[in-house]
Amino acid sequence: xxxxxxxxxxxxxxxxxxxxxxxxxxxxxxxxxxxxxxxxxxxxxxxxxxxxxxxxxxxxxxxxxxxxxxxxxxxxxxxxxxxxxxxxxxxxxxxxxxxxxxxxxxxxxxxxxxxxxxxxxxxxxxxxxxxxxxxxxxxxxxxxxxxxxxxxxxxxxxxxxxxxxxxxxxxxxxxxxxxxxxxxxxxxxxxxxxxxxxxxxxxxxxxxxxxxxxxxxxxxxxxxxxxxxxxxxxxxxxxxxxxxxxxxxxxxxxxxxxxxxxxxxxxxxxxxxxxxxxxxxxxxxxxxxxxxxxxxxxxxxxxxxxxxxxxxxxxxxxxxxxxxxxxxxxxxxxx
Amino acid sequence: xxxxxxxxxxxxxxxxxxxxxxxxxxxxxxxxxxxxxxxxxxxxxxxxxxxxxxxxxxxxxxxxxxxxxxxxxxxxxxxxxxxxxxxxxxxxxxxxxxxxxxxxxxxxxxxxxxxxxxxxxxxxxxxxxxxxxxxxxxxxxxxxxxxxxxxxxxxxxxxxxxxxxxxxxxxxxxxxxxxxxxxxxxxxxxxxxxxxxxxxxxxxxxxxxxxxxxxxxxxxxxxxxxxxxxxxxxxxxxxxxxxxxxxxxxxxxxxxxxxxxxxxxxxxxxxxxxxxxxxxxxxxxxxxxxxxxxxxxxxxxxxxxxxxxxxxxxxxxxxxxxxxxxxxxxxxxxxxxxxxxxxxxxxxxxxxxxxxxxxxxxxxxxxxxxxxxxxxxxxxxxxxxxxxxxxxxxxxxxxxxxxxxxxxxxxxxxxxxxxxxxxxxxxxxxxxxxxxxxxxxxxxxxxxxxxxxxxxxxxxxxxxxxxxxxxxxxxxxxxxxxxxxxxxxxxxxxxxxxxxxxxxxxxxx
Numbered sequence: 152x153x154x155x156x157x158x159x160x161x162x163x164x165x166x167x168x169x170x171x172x173x174x175x176x177x178x179x180x181x182x183x184x185x186x187x188x189x190x191x192x193x194x195x196x197x198x199x200x201x202x203x204x205x206x207x208x209x210x211x212x213x214x215x216x217x218x219x220x221x222x223x224x225x226x227x228x229x230x231x232x233x234x235x236x237x238x239x240x241x242x243x244x245x246x247x248x249x250x251x252x253x254x255x256x257x258x259x260x261x262x263x264x265x266x267x268x269x270x271x272x273x274x275x276x277x278x279x280x281x282x283x284x285x286x287x288x289x290x291x292x293x294x295x296x297x298x299x300x301x302x303x304x305x306x307x308x309x310x311x312x313x314x315x316x317x318x319x320x321x322x323x324x325x326x327x328x329x330x331x332x333x334x335x336x337x338x339x340x341x342x343x344x345x346x347x348x349x350x351x352x353x354x355x356x357x358x359x360x361x362x363x364x365x366x367x368x369x370x371x372x373x374x375x376x377x378x379x380x381x382x383x384x385x386x387x388x389x390x391x392x393x394x395x396x397x398x399x400x401x402x403x404x405x406x407x408x409x410x411x412x413x414x415x416x417x418x419x420x421x422x423x424x425x426x427x428x429x430x431x432x433x434x435x436x437x438x439x440x441x442x443x444x445x446x447x448x449x450x451x452x453x454x455x456x457x458x459x460x461x462x463x464x465x466x467x468x469x470x471x472x473x474x475x476x477x478x479x480x481x482x483x484x485x486x
Numbered sequence: 487x488x489x490x491x492x493x494x495x496x497x498x499x500x501x502x503x504x505x506x507x508x509x510x511x512x513x514x515x516x517x518x519x520x521x522x523x524x525x526x527x528x529x530x531x532x533x534x535x536x537x538x539x540x541x542x543x544x545x546x547x548x549x550x551x552x553x554x555x556x557x558x559x560x561x562x563x564x565x566x567x568x569x570x571x572x573x574x575x576x577x578x579x580x581x582x583x584x585x586x587x588x589x590x591x592x593x594x595x596x597x598x599x600x601x602x603x604x605x606x607x608x609x610x611x612x613x614x615x616x617x618x619x620x621x622x623x624x625x626x627x628x629x630x631x632x633x634x635x636x637x638x639x640x641x642x643x644x645x646x647x648x649x650x651x652x653x654x655x656x657x658x659x660x661x662x663x664x665x666x667x668x669x670x671x672x673x674x675x676x677x678x679x680x681x682x683x684x685x686x687x688x689x690x691x692x693x694x695x696x697x698x699x700x701x702x703x704x705x706x707x708x709x710x711x712x713x714x715x716x717x718x719x720x721x722x723x724x725x726x727x728x729x730x731x732x733x734x735x736x737x738x739x740x741x742x743x744x745x746x747x748x749x750x751x752x753x754x755x756x757x758x759x760x761x762x763x764x765x766x767x768x769x770x771x772x773x774x775x776x777x778x779x780x781x782x783x784x785x786x787x788x789x790x791x792x793x794x795x796x797x798x799x800x801x802x803x804x805x806x807x808x809x810x811x812x813x814x815x816x817x818x819x820x821x822x823x824x825x826x827x828x829x830x831x832x833x834x835x836x837x838x839x840x841x842x843x844x845x846x847x848x849x850x851x852x853x854x855x856x857x858x859x860x861x862x863x864x865x866x867x868x869x870x871x872x873x874x875x876x877x878x879x880x881x882x883x884x885x886x887x888x889x890x891x892x893x894x895x896x897x898x899x900x901x902x903x904x905x906x907x908x909x910x911x912x913x914x915x916x917x918x919x920x921x922x923x924x925x926x927x928x929x930x931x932x933x934x935x936x937x938x939x940x941x942x943x944x945x946x947x948x949x950x951x952x953x954x955x956x957x958x959x960x961x962x963x964x965x966x967x968x969x970x971x972x973x974x975x976x977x978x979x980x981x982x983x984x985x986x987x988x989x990x991x992x993x994x995x
Contacts, residue, residue, distance in 0.1 A: 200814055201533030202821025210537055210825070228533060229895050232671060232688030236896075239685055264676060273685065318943060324676045346942050347673055349755075349935065352811035352820075356754045359810060362630035362943060371824075375809045375831020450827035484675045 188248055188427050192223040195417075196244075196252045198237025200230045200350075204327075204369075208285055208415045209253040211447030215438045226253075233323055235261050235273070242274035246422035248431065252279065255415050257327040259471035263478040264325050276471055279418040280428060283435040284463045286448060287414035287456040288369045289389030290331045291399065293382040295358050298365075303385040303405055306365070307339055314342035320354040320363035323347050324484065328354055330477040331367040331388055331411035337480040338407045345484075358382060369413040370395060371452035388412070395452075411473070414456070416463060432460055494616060497843030501851055506549055509542070510848045513550035514855045517557020520573075522565050524698050524882070525889020525903075527574035528558040528798075532818050534892075536825075544826035545841050549848040551822050552802070555815055556608060556849065559795045560856045563600035564867050567787070568593055569882065571702030575693045575759050576794040578924050579766040581701050582650070583779060583786030590782050594726030594868050599736045599784060600791040601860040607744040607792035608853040611799025614748055615806070616846055623807030626752040631939035632950050634755055636960035638933040641760050641925070643964045644767035646971070649919040650780020652987035656922045659913075663926020666691050670931065674938050686898035690931055693759070693924065695890045695903035700920040702886055703903065704910020706879050726864055728784075736788035739769050743792030750793070751800025754812045755932065758797035763925050765793035777985065780919070799849065806842065808832055 195213060197206045206226065213224035229237035234257055241252035258279075262272035292303070300306040310317050321329035324347045336343055346363045348354045351372055358366045359381055366373075366382075370393055376382045377396075384399045388411040392401055402409040417435060419428060438444055439457040448455050458466055500506060520531035531554045539547035562577035567584030580600065587596040614622070629637075642660075649656040669680045670690030681687040728736070743765045750761040769789040770779045779786050801812040809831035811817035820830040828838055835842045870878070890903045913920055944950035952958045 200817070201529070201536060202818035207821055207825055210540070214537070214540060226537075227895055230689075231894065231896070232685055235688065236685045268676070270678075315945065324673065344942055344945070346939055348939070349673075350817070352817050353755065356627075356804075356810045357630070359808065360627040360630050360754075362939075371829075375829045375833065379809075379832035381832060447825070451824050452829060 186426065188430055189220050189222045191249065192225050193220075193248070194225050194227050194250050196237045196241045196250065197226050197228045198230060198234040198241075198252070198254055199228075201228055203230075204255050204351075204413060205253040205415055207451050208448070208453075211444055212253075212285065212417075212438060215441050215444050216434055219434050219437055233257065233326055239273050241418065241420055242278040244420050246420040246424075248419060248423050248427035250420065251282075251431070252418040252420075253415060254418060255327060256411075256413055256470065256474065257325075257330070258418075259467070259474040260325055260330065260478050263475040267478065267483055276467075278421050280421060280423055281460060281463045281467055282417040282419055282428065282431050283439075283460065284414050284416040284456060284458040284466065285435075285439060286453045287412040288371055288453055289387050289393055290328075290367050290411050290413060291370050291373060291384045291388065291393070291396065292332070292335065292365065292367050292386045293358070293373055293377065293384050294365050295361055295363075296381050296383060297361050298383075300383070300385065303400070306385055307341060310341045310343055315344055317365065318344045318346050318363045319365040319367075320346045320348055320357040321366070322351045322354050323349065325478055325481065327413060328367055329481070330474055331409070332365075333477045333481045334409050334411060334473065335367070335402065335407065337477075338409060355382075367411075374452055394454075409473075412470075414470075416467070428460075490616060493839065493843045494847060496839060497845075497847030498850075500545060500840055500844030501549070501847035506546055506844065506848065507851065509546040509550040510553050510852050511855055513553020514557040514852050514859060517554040517559075518561035518856065518859060520554060521558035521561025521563075521577075522573055523889050524565060524571045524573055524702055524886045525694055526892055527562075527694060528555045529815050529818065530889075530893050531558060532815065532822075536818065536822060539822060540825070544823060544828050544838075545844045547822055547826055548819065548841065548845050549852075551819055552845065552849065553852050555819070556795065556798050556852065557856055559608075559798050560601060560604045560860050562794070563604070563787075563791050564597065565702075567596045567600065568867060568871060569702065570705045571882065571886070572697045575697055575924075575928065576762050576797075577791075578697050578701065578921060579762045579790040580787055582766075582919075582921055583781075583783050585705075586780065586782035587784075587787065588871075591725070592728075592732075592782065593871070594864050595728040595732055596784075596787050597864045597867060598726065598728050598861065599732065599788050601857060601864070603736065603740040603743065603788045603792040604795040604860075605853055605857040606740050607747060607796035608799055608856070609850065610744040611748050611751070611796045612846065612849045612853065615799060615803060615849075619803050619807045622752055622803050626754060626804050626812075627808070628956060629753045629755070629757075630954075631936040631943060632954045632957040633960070634753065634757070634936040635933065635940050636951060636957040636964075637750075637753070637757065638760070638929050638936065640960055640964050640967075641764060641929055642933075643967050644764060644771075645922055645925060647767040647770040647776070648763065648922050648925060650986070651917065651919045654987065655918055659918055659920065660922040660926040663923035663928075664930045665926075666696070666923075667927045667930020668934075673935050674942075684898060686894075686896050691902060691927065692893070692899055693928055694893055695899045696906050696927055697924050698886050698890055699903040699906025700910035700913070700923065702882065703907025704914055704920065706882065707907055707911035708914045709875060709879065726868065732784050735784040739765075739785040739789035740792045742768065742772075743789040744796045747793030747796030748800040751797030752803040752812070754804055754810060755936070758794070758801050758813065759928055760925075761793040761797035762790035763928070765789040805830065806834060806845075809834065 195209050197209050199205050209226050216224045229240050244250035262275040265272040294300050319332050357363045387393050387399050387401045439455050520526050532551050562573035563580050565571040565573050566577040566580040568588055570581045570585040572578045572581050584596045645660050671688045746765050747761040751758045769785040770776045801816050804810045804812050805816045823830045887900055890899050940950055
């Protein structure tokens with residue numbers, strides 16, 4: 152038995168119609184009124200790969216928000232170009248409160264990098280309304296266990312003695328782990344070579360394998376390796392010492408006026424109605440105070456560092472100036 | 487050794503609890519489905535199900551998510567063999583000889599061999615993981631950028647064995663792939679290259695849309711222009727099973743694929759993608775009948791399918807022993823552990839022995855489950871081919887579009903896939919083989935990155951590639967392979983590649 156012949160048109164049309172129907176059965180979207188917001192699912196854009204810094208905060212956040220607003224909150228991953236793709240998507244989304252953005256510290260740098268290259272920025276900080284900061288993890292400068300340095304001073308002395316001999320790794324050029332190192336190197340006047348990698352994980356791998364000697368990492372990401380003694384913390388980037396690293400001095404104590412946090416915040420596109428923004432702020436405030444959210448943040452090694460819109464705005468403005476400064480100090484890299 | 491056995495017994499006491507077994511089974515089942523659906527690979531599958539695990543304890547969560555990962559390597563072979571649609575990047579090589587076997591009516595046999603090969607490789611991988619994870623983890627760390635560069639150069643040398651067409655056509659396709667791989671942000675300087683102001687192109691062209699487009703859509707588009715013969719209509723059970731001769735042909739490639747895949751899999755930096763390409767080339771290099779490849783060689787299915795399974799298990803070595811991710815999938819698995827309050831790191835095994843050994847033991851069980859799940863389904867899967875193409879193909883196109891969109895929620899990816907479908911159709915018309923193109927696209931960005939990273943490390947001195955022993959050995963191997971080819975060329979011995987070129991010339995005349 153064998154079935155021979157060309158595909159006939161009628162059969163093809165039926166098959167195609169079935170497929171087309173199945174694809175168009177998406178959620179219908181009606182007009183949104185600010186008063187009874189939200190009346191349908193809210194989408195939160197995660198601009199990084201699954202399991203990344205914004206994702207691990209957004210998912211527990213969404214699961215608590217859902218219980219408060221009685222509507223689903225969906226995390227949609229739009230990763231690409233180190234977070235620029237997702238941010239641009241959110242900036243251009245309809246400002247009705249149904250598309251939000253969970254982004255990190257690096258959101259401030261994209262426009263400055265574009266300016267550096269003479270490109271027209273695809274979006275700027277003004278395209279977003281800050282709603283709240285959820286966590287803020289101070290970064291830590293670590294060296295691997297094959298290096299002799301016990302203090303930041305020893306590291307600096309060696310780096311000064313052998314300019315361009317030491318190497319630091321990062322999550323990528325102008326990335327969230329490149330910027331704090333650039334701030335420090337500029338302040339200390341050191342020449343250390345940069346080894347960009349494809350993300351936070353590969354950056355740690357390069358350090359452990361001694362393909363780089365130093366790295367600025369978030370405390371949470373480095374804690375396992377610090378506990379195992381594979382990497383040694385030399386200095387923290389927080390305003391005060393971190394509770395989990397009481398013996399590690401801050402950059403400020405060591406004489407550098409540098410602060411840098413890997414923070415995660417919630418944003419709405421510019422033009423979102425005030426009533427919706429107010430509602431989102433109320434919901435967020437309620438969410439971060441729940442035990443469920445606090446416990447979820449404990450699990451990923453974080454404390455809730457909530458800032459409501461006004462304080463977040465002040466913090467973000469100051470933070471963005473530091474970031475833009477860092478981008479300019481890196482400048483254009485000659486390849 | 488005794489301590490290992492004790493620990494493993496502890497692990498099995500966890501893994502064999504009914505509730506943990508259930509989640510392992512769900513993971514394996516979802517993984518099989520995810521692998522079969524074109525476009526949706528293990529990464530998308532795991533991220534979709536990550537929120538579901540919030541309510542579970544850490545052991546169940548990791549057992550289920552890992553099941554999706556290695557289960558998808560089983561499922562990936564099904565659509566590749568039956569319909570020439572790679573479920574994900576690792577099964578591209580299976581498309582070639584697997585689909586050729588289907589057209590000869592040996593689709594069932596190819597599926598059986600793929601399932602058994604996957605089982606052998608998966609189990610081999612877990613045994614190695616149990617016995618020698620810590621020293622292997624230390625070895626994996628010695629693979630820095632220079633070693634990785636050398637490995638990829640070896641992959642490029644192997645390109646010559648990659649295709650059933652002549653060397654000229656193979657290299658032409660590979661060059662196109664390498665050029666496509668240059669699209670995206672320059673990782674060292676931040677310049678956009680060939681992105682035409684489309685931010686989605688900043689990370690380059692994805693492998694999945696290209697592979698699904700070139701192979702799957704290309705095949706579907708070329709179907710209406712030729713007379714279709716569905717030979718497999720009512721397969722008898724006996725015909726589904728591989729013959730004795732086919733088993734004999736498959737045995738050695740499965741063994742080699744397992745070892746090669748595992749070794750490549752433990753290297754940090756997404757090396758596991760190239761494991762199936764390397765295995766295919768190795769089998770062809772060793773084969774006495776290299777010209778049979780591309781026309782349904784059993785070794786061309788057995789080797790790569792085993793290699794990608796062993797590689798996915800090997801990828802757990804750095805994750806479990808060192809707390810370091812080898813690629814995006816292991817990064818998500820580590821995040822899953824983190825969300826459950828278990829920071830992955832070198833101390834995972836001492837601080838959370840239940841999770842660690844329960845997870846390892848669950849992989850022994852999971853591989854058995856997958857074999858039991860996949861073998862009886864072979865008959866069912868083959869029957870899918872009985873659906874008339876007029877109904878089947880529009881559905882497949884739909885699955886391709888949904889699957890490719892789902893990976894990054896990017897409509898640009900869908901357009902890339904559709905455009906590649908047309909390219910794939912043209913390539914088929916003109917008898918070009920798309921596999922070298924895909925390999926070029928896979929290798930270009932990671933080769934560029936590791937090469938330039940190496941030069942940053944050496945401050946611009948190329949000597950770094952001969953000073954580091956592993957890199958030097960790999961490069962020496964490349965040189966030997968090239969020298970052997972050159973020698974046969976000088977002696978004017980016409981090898982199989984020359985015969986292929988002559989055949990192509992003859993066709994055109």
